[in-house]
Amino acid sequence: MRRAKITRDTAETRIEVEIDLDGSGRYDNQTGVGFFDHMLDQLARHSLIDLTVRAKGDLHIDDHHTVEDTGIALGQALVKALGDKKGIRRYGRFHLAMDDAQVAAALDLSGRAYLVWNMGFPTEKIGTFDCELVREFFQALSTHGGITLHVDRIHGVNSHHIAEAAFKAVARALREAVEPDPRMAGVLPSTKGAL
16 A cells, blocks of 8 residues: 555656555666666665666766656655655664764655755765765655655765665665554654644
8 A cells, every 4th residue: 555656757767666665675676877776776675665666867978867867756656655644653763884884864754855965975986876976866865755864974984885874774764764653553743734
């Protein structure tokens, strides 16, 4: 029941995203950007959200549109799958260590998009992947998912480890936030009456 499928079709990309919030972390992601696929796999596995992404983008230009538009479509899919948000925990946080890197993520499925990004990478690229696209993905996810999202690098010297720790930390925070709260079954986690 907490599933969604979104198709985003523009002159630059065609993105199809399918999610199941009550999955087991299964993934099948094919964007044409190898490192990004690896990060999406981590997001699915550690959030326990089943995720399938099919993306065809203007990779002859660069990876930017494909990465950003995937974030947009995934954010839209989250909104659709969450529905009225009754009975969810709403908030999530996680500190994740990966070798030299430690990243903290905290989020609120508030409907109010806001990104706080205190990361910074020691290199401009991870292989051929532009490090700045990590932020672009999370900005798009936050904006179109209505998520207040804070991501902070505490330690880290290896760009791959830092990026992967960010995806995993956000995944674990997201897992907590979308989970049903048995003490709030059918109740909206807000005093405003809307999220």
